[in-house]
Amino acid sequence: MLKSKIAVQVISSGILPEDAVMLGEAYLKQWKIPLGQPVTLKFGALRQFVKVVPVEKFDGMRIGQSLARRMGIYANTSLRLQYRSDSATLAIGPLIGVLISRDDPSMRDKPFGSITMFCKELVDACVAQGAHVYFFTPNHIEGNFNTVEGWVYADGWRKASVPAPDVVNNRLTSRKLENKPSVQHFLKEVKSRYNTVVFNEKFLDKPEVFEALKRDAALVKYLPESHVLRNYTLLKSMCSRYHTVFLKPVRGSLGKGIIRISKDGDHYQAHFATVGGTRKQQFASLLKFFTSISGKMKTVRYQIQQGLNLIDIGGRPVDFRALVQKNETGKWSLTSIVARTAGSHHFVSNLARGGTLSTVKEAVAKSNLSYAQGHDAPSRLQKAALEIAKGIDTHIPAHFGELGIDLALDSNGRIWLLEVNSKPSKNDNTPLQEQKIRPSVRNMIRYARHVAKF
Known part of the structure; x- marks a missing residue:
């Protein structure tokens, strides 16, 4: 199947009726597009019968303004084009819809708050690769599934009615929004x-x-022992097996609400991760600690996890965030991996908690891990991240195109999985630079093109 990125020009509807498009003559010959007979123009959910008018010595496409508006296109652009002769369909796209949590129409320059720059970066990446992207929130979804009221970029952000897309990238950051029936x-x-x-x-x-x-024998080696904390008996048996255990909210993120428990002589020491730092509390017995959190357990489910003796830099624990994405052939590949060192009064490494970023090599070299145990850490961490991503694909019945995978090294150089995040932050691994499209953004468009068959 022939595919091409071509310039799409929007011209006055007076020159070109809505049921016609102009196309460079070479494309009609190459693809044997019938002259004078209507073909189906497809753009996302939009289907429209059009006649294709050949234009000599022209290698682009022209569409009338009224058709362009129905497509949510407000300026000249570049899109991918293909002709499917079996269904006499002229398909242009891909049309990508990014589902985000909220917008603020009163903030014309920053309608999506802190992720506005990321959204603009996606627009620029689409321009470069020949795709069209728009952004919509759960509030834009109505009973009509053919079109969506979304945001497009054309010399500034503007609302537009756009066809339902070929590809939806779900970037909702709230379970409550994601689970809305609509x-x-x-x-x-x-x-x-x-x-x-x-x-x-x-x-x-x-x-x-x-x-x-x-369930995957090849991945068990990366998994610290963990269970959903249901009762005191389980807490007691985990604390008897491991010097330290962690309680992590099942649905937590950014290190919020994590509790570290360790035995300290006759007492138990609990460290609570808070925004301001670590709050310590001592309990005379494990039962007293359990009683203190049992009220909280009515609303928060905890996962109890084996404590790990992580590598550290000057007493500050280090972990690693890998961003893995599916590429233009649909295979998992590693986009980036960074080391995160916890802030001085924290035991979690999130940037929101004062953690700092560095390369894997730098962090391992500065850590308390010996050269023999750490010299091959970058390649082993990369291998682990890709194996875990493939395992998620195999064993969890849902479609993922990118994952944030948090890994750790213990003091013996062994790799452990801490967490997998299906909505990795776009401000967590590489700083946004003016005029620069990050690899993670380019890869997202490449994968969208792959699944939309453009």
Whole structure:
């Protein structure tokens, strides 16, 4: 199948009626597009019968303004074009919809708050690769599944009515929004009606990930012992097996609400991760600690996990965040991996808690790990991240296109999985630079093109 990125020009509707498009003559000959007979123009969910008018010595496409508006296109652009002769369909795209949590129409320059620059970066990446992207929130979803009220970029952000997309990248950052019946219904309908591909379609809970990966013999070596904390008996048996255990909220993120418990002589020491630092509390017995959190356990489910003796730099624990993404052939590849060193009064490494970033090599070299144990750490961490991503694909029935995988090295150089995040932050690994499209953004568009068959 021939595919091309071509210039699409929007011209006055007076010159070109809505049921006609102009196309360079070479394309009609190359693809044997019939002259004078209507073909179906496809753009996302939009289907329109058009006549194709050949233009000599022209290698682009021209569409009238009224058709362009129905497509959500407000300026000249570049798109991919292909002709499917079996269905007499002229397909242009891909049309990508990014589902985000919120917008603020009153903030014209920053309608999406802190992720506005990331959204603009996606627009620029689409321009470079010949795709069209728009952004929409759960509030934009109505009963009509053919079109969406979304945001497009054309000399500034503007609202537009756009066809339902070929691909939805779900970047909702709240489970509550994701589980709204209107959102779930929309995703189900566009999948079945238009073969829309939805990726990163759901949040991952910590126990779900560990239970799924336990089924894979090749991945068990990366998994610290962990269970959903249901009762005191389980807490007692974990604390008898391990000097330190961690309680992590099943649905937590950014290190919020993590508790570290360790035996200290006759007492138990609990460290609570808070925004301001670590709060310490001593308990005369494990039962007293359990009683103190049992009220909280009515609303927060905890995963209890074996404590690990992580490598550290000057007493500050280090872990690693790998961003893995599917590439233009649909295979998992590593986009970036960074070391995160915890802030001085924290035991979690998130940047939101004062952690610092460095390369894997730098962090391992500065850490308390010997050269013999650490010299091959970068390649081993990369291998682990890719194996875990493939394991998620195999054992969890949902479609993911990118994952943030948090790994750790213990003082013997062994790799452990800490967490898998299906909505990795776009401000967590590489700083946004003016005029520069990050590899993670380029890769997302490449994968969207792959699944939309452009």
